[in-house]
Amino acid sequence: MQEENERVKKTGKMERYDLIVVGAGPGGSTAALTAAEAGMKVLVLERSRYPAEKNAGGFALSSKAWRDFPFIRDMELPSMRRGTQCVAHFLSPPPEMEERFCIASGVSRRAGYPEAREFFTVTMLRREFDRFLADRAVEAGAELRFTSLVTGLVKDADNITSVVLEGGDEIRAPVVIGADGVMSATARLAGLREKWRPDEVISACAVDYSASRERLDDVVHEANFQAYFGPGMGGNYLMSYADCIHIGGPGVTNSLISRVSRTRIKPARELLETIQAPPVQRLLRAVDAVPREFHVHCVPWKDSMSEDIYAGGLMLVGDAAGLPEPLWAEGVWQAMYSGRLAAQVAQEAIGEGDVSAAYLARYLDRLRDSPVAQEFIGGAQLRQLFEVLGDPQAAGEMTEMVVDLTVNMFMSGQEPKAQTVARAVPILMENLPVLMKLLGIYLPMIQEGGGELPPPLAALGGMDALFGAAGGEEPEP
Ligand SMILES: Cc1cc2nc3c(=O)[nH]c(=O)nc-3n(C[C@H](O)[C@H](O)[C@H](O)COP(=O)(O)OP(=O)(O)OC[C@H]3O[C@@H](n4cnc5c(N)ncnc54)[C@H](O)[C@@H]3O)c2cc1C
Structure with a gap:
């Protein structure tokens, strides 16, 4: 790749694609897969050395994804654990923090589509899932370059026309999809947003543990998502994968601004309090859990859907567009859904020879009509x-x-x-x-x-x- 870039510099020829996708997370890879399957020449630029390098932990993917993305129905990843039960634990106040009551629930027979009547979520590690999606995009014909940090966008009078990489290489495409996550450089460079307001973003911290697969099968089985609530502690969650556990929160429960107003601005301390709660400790001991990593990330957490998510030649998807839903900040399905919509609109725009902001506004229209927007009702x-x-x-x-x-x-x-x-x-x-x-x-x-x-x-x-x-x-x- 380096050689190719050097060759381009020497010959003075600028590389050209139909579509450039910035970021190989769930949003970027789904956009690239959709566009490549439609026959477009697609380039994905990812700053990391491999997919999900920053997301060391795992996540829960809801059954919506199995409804909407047939290509994941056969997905088999080593870390996967299916969740047919979820559990909410309500604890007494600190320092006791013992179980006061607990609700374990199976799926509802009233759920609106078949997969939702079978399971809630499948939990898995991001590095496996993001790799799976990126591989599908590459198999479909997209070109994926790692260690490629996008630092600039070039614009003509109306539209973005190319991206600039760290080091100065410029690559052209009539449409760019910004799938570069919560700190989106493309949103900033396109002038759509300087940064999130404090009430639009949260910090989520988590501790990951390795654990015994057999013990987890016995003790947790398919209750892969459990939440812990208690007076003064907001809410933390515990997810189990095939052979590991992830305890996260409490950023997901309060925006930074409300935390500041309640002077509870130490999310890591609240997380540690929950981890030390006796029922959590008993579970960790029962599955031979050993801590292996602590991490903190930001997630957009808005109570309404963003509108400033496109410009001439550019569309934002997933976290870059602020799409995680307003309860648990679930955002992977949203990233995939918006990535697919943006790629479809890109294909139509290029076909019509019109990549102006006025044309790409149909991306926002389709998103507004989609289940992604419905998640923001209430x-x-x-x-x-x-x-x-x-x-x-x-x-x-x-x-x-x-x-x-x-x-x-x-x-x-x-x-x-x-x-x-x-x-x-x-x-x-x-x-x-x-x-x-x-x-x-x-x-x-x-x-x-x-x-x-x-x-x-x-x-x-x-x-x-x-x-x-x-x-x-x-x-x-
Ligand atoms: C602790 C935590 C737990 C979560 N749990 C869940 C969960 O259980 N279920 C769920 O659905 N969601 C969960 N989320 C939210 C979810 O992680 C995000 O909504 C999702 O990752 C968004 O996907 P994306 O593709 O938009 O962005 P990302 O996954 O952030 O991908 C963006 C990609 O762009 C790359 N990039 C960034 N800038 C550049 C640049 N300038 N040039 C090139 N590449 C760049 C990054 O390296 C990254 O690979 C969680 C979030 C956190 C922080």
């Missing part, structure tokens, strides 16, 4: 949900309410049943404020999504009567 409310869960008092009240209801309604053999069951109504009445808080989050979401209010609530006068004109606000006492 985004603002979802943020509030984490604010409630992260509030020590509200989280504590909710936890104790569920414990009281569960024990008194059917789990207790300690007292006569008629006595304990009679406590249910007072328990619910005492907890009305926190229940209303939760309703105030979920009902506006239902309405924003075009859904009908449940008849009993509609009969009480609807959102305005229940929560005030703005919805989501607490009722007058």
Whole structure:
């Protein structure tokens, strides 16, 4: 490759492609695969030495990806663990942090497509998954160059016309897809965004462990995603792969700005608190877990979909476009989906001989009509949900309410049943404020999504009567 670049410099010929993709993450490789399959001459420029060099850890890919991308249906990677159960643990406050209650749930039979009725996610290591996707793109005919840092974009009067690599080499293409992640240089160089606002990005830290595959099969089995909540700790998650574990958070639960306002700005300390919680320690011991890596990354975390994601000759996809969804910041499927859409629009634009911003606006239109945009419905409310869960008092009240209801309604053999069951109504009445808080989050979401209010609530006068004109606000006492 070096020789080829030297030859180009000497002969003065500039390399030309139909499409340049910056970044070989899930978004970039899916864009390259789509474009190469359509017969385009595609170049992928990746700054790292191999795919996912920066993403040492693993992730969970939801069943949506199996619905939407047939080429992953046969994917077999050594680190894969299928998740047919997810578990939420609610802990008592520090320093005790013992299990107060725990919900383990299988998939819902009401889920809207067959794969979602079979499994939630498959967990796996990014270095295997990103390599798998990059290999598919190369097999389809895309050219992939590693150690190629894009440092500049060249523009004519209206459109981006080429990219510039560190070292000065310039490569031309009528369309560039910026799939270069959360710190996107292409977004900045194209003048679309200087940087994320503090409330649009989070830092997520994680510890990775190697563990015994056999023990994980026995102890965790297919409960590959578990979350830990507790008064004052937001929420952390534990993912299990075939032979390793990843414990992450708590950045995913609060934007930097809300953390600052609550003076909880030490995400690593909160993560370590969770790791030290006795139930987590028991699980780690049971699977012979040995820590091997600590890492911190940023992820975009927006409550609405970005609009400034294209310019003449350029489209942004995945994290570069701010597309992770607003609850757990899941972003791999979003990157793949947007990468495919952008490549399709690039092909059409080149076919029509019009790569202007006005033409590429159809990328945003298609994204708006897609399930990626639907994930943002109720985004603002979802943020509030984490604010409630992260509030020590509200989280504590909710936890104790569920414990009281569960024990008194059917789990207790300690007292006569008629006595304990009679406590249910007072328990619910005492907890009305926190229940209303939760309703105030979920009902506006239902309405924003075009859904009908449940008849009993509609009969009480609807959102305005229940929560005030703005919805989501607490009722007058
Ligand atoms: C700790 C953590 C856990 C997560 N867990 C999940 C999860 O479980 N499930 C999920 O769906 N999502 C998860 N996410 C989010 C997910 O990682 C991202 O949304 C996803 O990686 C976005 O893909 P992408 O292709 O847009 O960008 P990236 O995966 O970031 O890829 C961008 C690529 O561009 C390259 N690049 C950057 N700049 C340049 C440049 N100037 N020139 C050349 N190359 C460049 C980078 O090296 C990188 O390879 C998690 C994120 C974090 C931080």
